[in-house]
Amino acid sequence: MNLSRRQMLILLPAAAVAWKSVLAGTPEEAPNYKMSEHWWGMLIDIPKCIGCGNCVRACAAENDVPEGYFRTWVERYHVSDEDMTNPQVISPDGGKQGFPVVEKEDAGKYFFVPKMCNQCADSPCTQVCPVGATFVSPDGVVLVDQSYCLGCAYCVQACPYGCRYIHPEKKVADKCTLCYHRITKGLTTACCESCPTGARQLVDLKDPKDPIHEFLKTHSVQVLKPQMATGAKAFYNGLDGSVR
Amino acid sequence: MNGVEGFMYPNEVGLQWSVLIVLYPFITGLVAGAFILASLERVFRVEAVKPTYRLALLTALSFLLVAPLPLQLHLGHPERSPEMYFTPHSTSAMAMFGYVYLWYLMAVLVLEIWLDYRRDIVLLSQTTKGPVRWIYRLMTLGSSNISERSLHIDERVGWVVTLIGIPSAFLLHGYVGFIFGSIKANPWWSSPLMPVVFIFSAMVSGVAGVMLLYMAITKIRKQLIDMHCVDTIAMYLFYIFIIDFSLEMLDLIHRVYEADESFRSLNFMVHTKLYFSHIVVQIFLGTVTPLILLFVTQVVKLPEIVRKRMYVTAGCLALVGIFAMRWNVVIGGQLFSKSFLGYTTYKMDLVTREGSLVAVALSLLPLLFLWALVKLLPPWPTERNGQAVTGD
Amino acid sequence: MSVFRDAGHLFRFAGLFVLAFLLFLVIRGYVVPRSFGQYGHYRGNAIGDIAAHPVKFAGHQACENCHTDVLDVKKAGKHALVNCEACHGPLSKHAEDPASVTPVKPDTAVLCARCHTASVAKPKGFPQVNPEEHSSGVACGTCHKPHNPAIDAGGAK
Numbered sequence: 088m089n090l091s092r093r094q095m096l097i098l099l100p101a102a103a104v105a106w107k108s109v110l111a112g113t114p115e116e117a118p119n120y121k122m123s124e125h126w127w128g129m130l131i132d133i134p135k136c137i138g139c140g141n142c143v144r145a146c147a148a149e150n151d152v153p154e155g156y157f158r159t160w161v162e163r164y165h166v167s168d169e170d171m172t173n174p175q176v177i178s179p180d181g182g183k184q185g186f187p188v189v190e191k192e193d194a195g196k197y198f199f200v201p202k203m204c205n206q207c208a209d210s211p212c213t214q215v216c217p218v219g220a221t222f223v224s225p226d227g228v229v230l231v232d233q234s235y236c237l238g239c240a241y242c243v244q245a246c247p248y249g250c251r252y253i254h255p256e257k258k259v260a261d262k263c264t265l266c267y268h269r270i271t272k273g274l275t276t277a278c279c280e281s282c283p284t285g286a287r288q289l290v291d292l293k294d295p296k297d298p299i300h301e302f303l304k305t306h307s308v309q310v311l312k313p314q315m316a317t318g319a320k321a322f323y324n325g326l327d328g329s330v331r
Numbered sequence: 332m333n334g335v336e337g338f339m340y341p342n343e344v345g346l347q348w349s350v351l352i353v354l355y356p357f358i359t360g361l362v363a364g365a366f367i368l369a370s371l372e373r374v375f376r377v378e379a380v381k382p383t384y385r386l387a388l389l390t391a392l393s394f395l396l397v398a399p400l401p402l403q404l405h406l407g408h409p410e411r412s413p414e415m416y417f418t419p420h421s422t423s424a425m426a427m428f429g430y431v432y433l434w435y436l437m438a439v440l441v442l443e444i445w446l447d448y449r450r451d452i453v454l455l456s457q458t459t460k461g462p463v464r465w466i467y468r469l470m471t472l473g474s475s476n477i478s479e480r481s482l483h484i485d486e487r488v489g490w491v492v493t494l495i496g497i498p499s500a501f502l503l504h505g506y507v508g509f510i511f512g513s514i515k516a517n518p519w520w521s522s523p524l525m526p527v528v529f530i531f532s533a534m535v536s537g538v539a540g541v542m543l544l545y546m547a548i549t550k551i552r553k554q555l556i557d558m559h560c561v562d563t564i565a566m567y568l569f570y571i572f573i574i575d576f577s578l579e580m581l582d583l584i585h586r587v588y589e590a591d592e593s594f595r596s597l598n599f600m601v602h603t604k605l606y607f608s609h610i611v612v613q614i615f616l617g618t619v620t621p622l623i624l625l626f627v628t629q630v631v632k633l634p635e636i637v638r639k640r641m642y643v644t645a646g647c648l649a650l651v652g653i654f655a656m657r658w659n660v661v662i663g664g665q666l667f668s669k670s671f672l673g674y675t676t677y678k679m680d681l682v683t684r685e686g687s688l689v690a691v692a693l694s695l696l697p698l699l700f701l702w703a704l705v706k707l708l709p710p711w712p713t714e715r716n717g718q719a720v721t722g723d
Numbered sequence: 724m725s726v727f728r729d730a731g732h733l734f735r736f737a738g739l740f741v742l743a744f745l746l747f748l749v750i751r752g753y754v755v756p757r758s759f760g761q762y763g764h765y766r767g768n769a770i771g772d773i774a775a776h777p778v779k780f781a782g783h784q785a786c787e788n789c790h791t792d793v794l795d796v797k798k799a800g801k802h803a804l805v806n807c808e809a810c811h812g813p814l815s816k817h818a819e820d821p822a823s824v825t826p827v828k829p830d831t832a833v834l835c836a837r838c839h840t841a842s843v844a845k846p847k848g849f850p851q852v853n854p855e856e857h858s859s860g861v862a863c864g865t866c867h868k869p870h871n872p873a874i875d876a877g878g879a880k
Binding site: 238243 | 418
């Protein structure tokens with residue numbers, strides 16, 4: 088098609104303006120924290136958990152978690168016989184006020200299982216976010232950009248572990264951030280800080296001197312739902328086969 | 332906790348996706364199905380269904396215009412939805428929505444309707460009196476060329492648009508199936524069959540919907556229903572329904588046979604929480620009954636009045652059944668715990684933003700749009716100012 | 724050319740598309756946040772935003788900087804690895820400005836029970852008692868000093 092001279096004079100500047108606006112979306116300087124030196128995870132030592140609920144309360148306090156929603160919670164399992172497929176599980180208010188006392192010497196085993204975001208390296212929630220509001224940070228923490236999230240809840244559906252929820256007031260996705268605002272300052276997470284038995288321990292998988300990293304290399308540990316191949320980084324020591 | 336049986340992860344107790352998310356695939360399904368019916372005539376030259384061609388396109392457009400509304404009402408931040416256009420995440424099926432929707436709306440449906448109606452639009456822009464005239468003038472895009480040559484070009488281009496429209500319609504609705512089918516975390520949804528089942532059930536609902544609308548509108552206009560047309564539509568409806576039913580049975584048989592980790596929990600759910608919506612409504616009322624009715628009309632010679640009644644019954648039941656299918660997928664997929672140890676309940680409110688009143692209103696809104704479109708762009712010849720203005 | 728004359732309306736339709744697309748590009752350039760795409764498909768500045776959240780638990784190191792006497796007592800006993808705020812609650816405000824917030828001493832009758840009430844569900848090796856049987860309702864702090872709970876560590880009053 089032959090553009091007339093007049094048409095060219097109108098189209099070219101318009102195209103130039105458009106191109107400049109496209110280029111205008113370039114990023115700024117990177118922040119100070121050396122994300123490339125860390126790869127975060129968590130160790131949860133089942134035999135040490137006493138179900139006191141300190142972690143659930145501490146997390147709620149540190150992160151202003153709304154009532155009825157949980158960035159972390161504790162489940163109590165009762166496996167009465169060799170049948171691993173039928174555990175009795177309770178988590179009253181996420182274990183926030185601890186658990187009711189079990190007095191009778193019942194057959195089978197009881198244990199507590201703290202749960203949280205597994206900070207998956209191949210995170211399915213990140214995969215399904217339509218706009219890039221949830222992401223895996225360069226140091227391995229799955230985070231939500233709450234100023235960008237649409238609140239569509241697709242990520243909540245995609246999480247195999249049930250660790251995400253839509254914040255009732257902010258109307259955006261929310262979940263455990265591995266206390267990112269603490270670990271980037273050299274502190275540990277609120278749940279690890281308040282756990283009285285050391286059942287929860289932060290681990291930096293890029294730090295060879297991290298004693299927890301050493302623990303992971305010398306003990307049998309598992310992740311939840313390994314068949315989902317999510318690259319979960321919440322490692323469980325002493326996890327029973329009945330745990331869902 | 333109220334409504335919870337057994338154990339659910341604490342964050343799972345409340346459902347995330349409500350009846351509005353059930354409505355969205357139902358609506359886009361009607362769009363895709365109506366378009367396929369239109370393409371039967373345009374591309375596959377099934378002359379018998381020609382009386383429904385324009386109606387099918389207008390029906391598709393009416394429903395497509397309403398389709399984003401349930402999604403917008405569901406979002407926590409609907410004002411941020413343009414982000415799907417500016418930064419769509421290439422790994423997310425949902426991110427496709429913005430572009431697929433826009434493509435289908437503008438490059439397929441609006442273009443095809445415009446090309447088919449252009450002659451009428453130009454004539455109407457010249458002959459109508461009153462403010463409506465400006466709408467027609469706008470729609471002409473300033474061109475009043477309705478010469479033989481230009482109309483012939485329109486016809487050829489329109490054929491190509493319809494041809495491209497068929498896979499586009501499949502994409503418009505198939506991606507919704509993939510949104511569910513690709514979620515490995517949810518065994519009720521995760522299946523490669525999901526997009527295919529969605530597409531075929533969409534075709535059932537769309538074809539049944541246009542058939543019912545044609546019969547209803549023709550009756551309102553006090554005209555004669557073209558039975559050859561309706562008989563042909565019913566035949567196609569029957570065959571598509573068979574395929575849809577087979578796919579769903581295949582999924583069921585596969586689940587029961589493999590009986591994987593999730594089976595015990597899902598099976599219990601279908602027999603208790605989903606018994607009414609799945610077994611009674613979707614399978615018996617919504618699939619088996621209309622299939623039997625349609626089968627009878629295909630093999631037994633029946634008088635016209637009986638056939639009409641059976642088509643209307645089968646069509647209505649089919650629509651109910653396809654809605655139930657969407658319900659069972661979306662709501663069903665959230666009633667059981669991902670721990671496979673418990674169930675929750677869906678509490679549908681009445682007057683909230685995602686409540687049942689809104690759902691009913693959104694279901695009726697497309698009919699309002701269709702009424703307006705039929706008035707603006709009449710699908711059938713009308714007498715106006717003493718001369719037949721629209722054709723075909 | 725006559726083809727273009729008879730297809731002019733199609734070019735107008737296409738022209739609308741092109742205009743809309745250009746408009747979209749312009750808007751996109753202004754609306755998309757500058758740091759988007761810096762590290763991946765997300766707003767790079769979000770990382771900084773999240774890292775800037777206020778800290779509520781000071782962390783035991785902050786407590787130990789000042790309360791060295793308590794630390795000496797604690798590290799000799801069974802509660803050596805129980806961090807301060809596990810019992811005293813979030814106290815970053817106190818760590819920042821000790822005068823502004825005075826931490827409340829927790830009530831041992833309530834606090835200790837949370838961990839040490841006996842339950843079959845708890846690990847066997849963990850020290851746990853039935854409060855009624857153990858002390859007939861007498862508060863735990865009467866005999867056990869929380870920082871070092873051993874009876875002979877000067878706990879009995």
